[in-house]
Amino acid sequence: METSEFESILDAVRTFVEKEVVPAEDEIEETDQIPERIRAAAAAMGLFGYALPEEYGGLGLTMSEEVRLAMVVGRTAPAFRSMFGTNNGIAGQVLVNFGTDAQKEKYLPGLAAGELIASFALTEPDAGSDPSGLRTKAVRDADGYRISGQKRYITNAPQADVFMVFARTGDVSDGTKGISVFAVESGLDGVSVGPADAKMGQKGAHTAEVFFDDVRVGEHELIGGIEGEGFAAAMRSLAKGRLHIGALCVGLAERLVEESLAHATTQTQGGAPIADFQLVQAMLADSKTEAYAGRAMVLEAARTYDDGSDVRMAPSCAKLYCTEMVDRVADRAVQVHGGLGYMQEVKVSRFYRDARLFRLYEGTSEVQRTIIAKQMVRGARR
Numbered sequence: 001m002e003t004s005e006f007e008s009i010l011d012a013v014r015t016f017v018e019k020e021v022v023p024a025e026d027e028i029e030e031t032d033q034i035p036e037r038i039r040a041a042a043a044a045m046g047l048f049g050y051a052l053p054e055e056y057g058g059l060g061l062t063m064s065e066e067v068r069l070a071m072v073v074g075r076t077a078p079a080f081r082s083m084f085g086t087n088n089g090i091a092g093q094v095l096v097n098f099g100t101d102a103q104k105e106k107y108l109p110g111l112a113a114g115e116l117i118a119s120f121a122l123t124e125p126d127a128g129s130d131p132s133g134l135r136t137k138a139v140r141d142a143d144g145y146r147i148s149g150q151k152r153y154i155t156n157a158p159q160a161d162v163f164m165v166f167a168r169t170g171d172v173s174d175g176t177k178g179i180s181v182f183a184v185e186s187g188l189d190g191v192s193v194g195p196a197d198a199k200m201g202q203k204g205a206h207t208a209e210v211f212f213d214d215v216r217v218g219e220h221e222l223i224g225g226i227e228g229e230g231f232a233a234a235m236r237s238l239a240k241g242r243l244h245i246g247a248l249c250v251g252l253a254e255r256l257v258e259e260s261l262a263h264a265t266t267q268t269q270g271g272a273p274i275a276d277f278q279l280v281q282a283m284l285a286d287s288k289t290e291a292y293a294g295r296a297m298v299l300e301a302a303r304t305y306d307d308g309s310d311v312r313m314a315p316s317c318a319k320l321y322c323t324e325m326v327d328r329v330a331d332r333a334v335q336v337h338g339g340l341g342y343m344q345e346v347k348v349s350r351f352y353r354d355a356r357l358f359r360l361y362e363g364t365s366e367v368q369r370t371i372i373a374k375q376m377v378r379g380a381r382r
Contacts (some may be wrong), residue, residue, distance in 0.1 A: 006065050012045060014072045021076045028077045028204040029350060030042040032196075042084060042114070047073075050113025051088035051240075052096060056108035058088075062170065063240070063305040067247035067298050068298060074251025078354050079204030081248060087111040091118035091360065093237040094164045094181055098224040103183060107162060119160035121151040121184075121210055122234055129367045131166070131231060132175045138167035138182060144218040145169075147184065150211050153361070157193050157208040160186050165212065166234060169227045180193050181223045190215035191257035202351030225319060239315045241362045246318035247298045249326040249358055252351060253291040256326070256333040259348050260284060263337050274336075283332040290329060313375040320368035323358040332356045 024035055042048065044247070051066055052058025066088075073081045086092070095118075110116035117122055117267065127133035136149025147167050154163070163184045170178020175203055175371040182192060193306045194209035223233065261284060265277035301314035332340035342349050358366050 001060065001062075001065065003290070006044050009046070009059070010069060011023060011112055012071060013047070013069060014025065016041065016045065017072055017076050017080075025077050025347070025350075026345075028079055032130050032203045032206075033381055034079055034083050037338070038080070039083060039114070042080075046112070048084040048087050048114035049092075049108075050084075052092055052108055052112045057112035058108070062302075063243065064299070064302040066244060068091045069300045070244050070247035070252070071251040071295070071298075074248035075255040077204060077249070077356075078202050078252070078351075082155060082202070082205035084114065085244075086112075086120055087116075087118050089235045089241045090120040090234075091164045093119070093240055094223060094233045095183075097236055098229055098233045100220075100223075100225055102220065102260065103223060107183065110161075116161040117156050119156045119163045120237070121154050121157075121163040121165045121209075123153050123168070123299040124150060125152050126181045129364055131179065133232060134166060134168055134179055136165065136167040138169050138180060138217075140169070144216065144220075145182065147182065147190075147212045147215045147217060149195070150209060153197065153207045153211050154210050155205065155207050155361075157210050158196050158206045163191075164185065164223070164233075166230045174228075176231035177228055180227045180232075181230040181233050182217055182222060183221045184212065184215060184217055188215050188217070200356060202357055214314050238362055239312055242319035242368070243298065243301055243315040244359055245362055246294070246301070246315070246322035249322035249355070250291060250298055252355060253287070253322075253326045254295060256329045256348060256351055257284070257287050259351075260287060260333045260336045263340075267338075280336060283336055287329040287332050288323045294325050297321055312357075316363070316368040316371040316375075319363065320365055320372065324365060326355045326358060375377075 020041065020318055023036060024038060028034060038257055046059050050061050050069060054060040095107055103309030107116065111118055122131060124134055124136065126135065136147065138145040138147045147165060150168060163186065165182045165183060165184045168178050169180040192211045195207040196208050264280055264284060265273050266310040267274050298318050301318040304310035306315050330352040334352050337346060338350055340346055
């Protein structure tokens with residue numbers, strides 16, 4: 001994409017977020033829904049397909065462009081990004097990277113237009129950070145496959161039109177090599193979605209359990225037409241998603257810094273703004289510095305992702321640092337606000353609860369540390 005074209009898109013999204021989404025944050029929190037006017041406007045702006053190829057109606061952004069966009073959409077309620085996140089990210093990228101031409105033609109235009117919602121159905125009660133424990137099975141028969149199993153914490157499951165379902169086609173002894181991925185439409189017999197989970201934060205973004213009871217799918221719904229590609233598809237999608245999440249956390253951290261500074265310069269104690277107190281200044285300075293470092297890290301990691309020099313360790317470094325960083329910034333923001341910061345109606349209280357999830361999904365901080373260390377050791381042994 002031409003630089004000027006991307007900059008105009010970024011400016012339009014920034015204006016939309018500040019003028020439409022930020023003022024709707026209380027409404028999103030109270031209703032646990034994204035207003036339809038915001039969903040429709042986001043679809044019209046191309047946000048449901050910013051990371052999908054242009055040939056299928058997406059914007060085809062590079063990783064460097066995507067993280068800059070994520071920093072903008074990360075400045076508001078995380079549910080806003082979550083609404084179109086799985087289409088562009090972990091679910092959509094399975095199709096982009098591993099789908100057949102026919103599968104891409106069938107699903108990607110609808111995903112890019114916001115007419116379809118895709119969900120990434122990997123996590124199970126006994127298979128979260130380690131997919132090798134996955135129990136959902138896809139048994140081959142004359143007409144295709146029969147899928148049975150249970151998935152947990154599946155983002156956008158209540159709204160999903162199609163699930164990217166990871167199921168075991170091989171033996172349990174095959175570990176991750178026996179995992180395949182299927183496109184399973186939500187309307188098929190045997191597919192059921194549980195009630196939306198009651199979460200600590202991130203109101204308006206819904207997760208739920210999904211059950212597959214002897215669901216019949218044709219051979220053409222096996223992603224890529226090849227068994228055993230599921231683990232590779234999951235890891236590639238997750239690596240890209242982790243860098244995106246790092247960028248979201250930078251955006252939220254920058255918003256938290258602004259909220260903290262605005263409060264500190266207007267709230268007085270003893271006749272003086274609390275921004276004049278050195279210990280408050282220290283919290284502001286630490287948060288500003290960490291957000292700045294996170295921004296620089298994400299931009300550099302995106303550069304190495306785009307040129308192919310590091311598509312694994314840098315995304316994990318960015319997710320680890322930025323998700324941990326935004327929690328520290330959110331904690332300081334509450335502290336700067338004092339007792340007011342503990343009140344649910346205050347933005348920093350809400351963002352404090354919202355931010356906590358980033359350290360858990362798409363690979364916990366502990367998983368990121370393991371990935372980083374393994375890459376370091378592997379490099380040292382070459």
